[in-house]
Amino acid sequence: MKNSRLMIFAILVLAGVLIAQLNQIPNLDKQLLKAQTTLKQVKTSQEQSQMIVSSPQSQQDNVSKSTKMVTSFVKTFSNQPTSIYSETLKGLASQKVINELTQTFAPSVTFSDKAHYEVPMVAIRNAWGSDLEYLAVAKSDAQSVAYTITYDTDEKQITDMSRLTLTGAFDNEK
Template sequence: MKKSRLMIFAILVLAGILITQLHQIPNLDKQLGQDKATLKQAKTSQEQSQTMVSSPQSQQDNVSDSTKIVTAFVKTFSNQPTSSYSDTLKGMASQKVINGLTQTFAPSVTFSDKEHYEVPIVAVKNAWGSDLNYLVVAKSDAQSVAYTITYDTDEKQITNISRLTLKGAFDNEK
């Protein structure tokens, strides 16, 4: 009799454990799905990192080409009248950037024929991504102007530009 009670108790305990485990299966399936998605994302990220690391020459060429485009872009819009922006900047920058420059410079700034802007500084902030961030300084005899520029290597054009305030921007004036 004691053995049968002990057996019934053991069976009830094992049945309780089995029911508890069966109720946890959906949660475990959900966790497994989330972990698989996380693993897939990590593998994709690792492959992208390995591609960049394994082909630094192509990334360096990419940065070099985009730096030339950014430099040409700043020289072009600094030394051209705003009326020609839509033609001369097409292909180098998005239409949003061209419109923004036209609206910003057209009412208040006219670049003089006597002034000529050079671009002595083009610095890359982040060289390992599809969006390259640049700090560009354009300098004339009268002033220096700094810009932050975002170049999208996928679209092969400038997608954002903003002008920075330089302390002593008119320090060459007498």
């Protein structure tokens, strides 16, 4: 009798442990899915890094071409009247950027026929990934303006930009 009670107790304990383990399965499935997603993201990031590291010349060429495009873009919109932005900037920038320039940036900056803007600085802020970020300064005798510009190397055009406040060496607004 004592052995049968002991067996029943052992069976109940083992059944309790089994039920507890079965209740953990959904949590473990969630943890597995989360770990697989994280692993996939890490692998994608690693592949991009390996591609950039394994082909630095190609990345350097990509950045060099993009810098020339951004410089050309800043010179073009700085020295053109806003009325022809949609024609002159087509292919260099997305329609969103062209609309922002026409409606937002240009009216707040004096782009007259007499003012000629030089682009003394186009510097890269972020060279990793397909979106390169630049800092550009356009300078005339009367004022200087700075922009952050995002260039998408897949689309081969400027996809975003914003105007910055200048202080220091380029701050010559009167």
